[in-house]
Amino acid sequence: MKFYCSDLRGLTVINMDETSIYLDFPSNYTYDSKGARRVKSNTNGCERTKISAAFTATAEGKKLPIFVICPRKTD
Numbered sequence: 001m002k003f004y005c006s007d008l009r010g011l012t013v014i015n016m017d018e019t020s021i022y023l024d025f026p027s028n029y030t031y032d033s034k035g036a037r038r039v040k041s042n043t044n045g046c047e048r049t050k051i052s053a054a055f056t057a058t059a060e061g062k063k064l065p066i067f068v069i070c071p072r073k074t075d
Contacts, residue, residue, distance in 0.1 A: 013059035020050045
């Protein structure tokens, strides 16, 4: 079986890149009155929870829909 690159069409060559997106991104800085002993920082409790998004495009330049992967809890 011979394989030639000229047999490939632009729609059959697909490039995909996956990236992680954090759901809660707390700031590294807090602001309060000078001399305050405690500074309250509000978060939603999901500092480590993230989703994954996969971006794909064909060799012809057509962008495909974003594929989102969400975590779920299993008991």
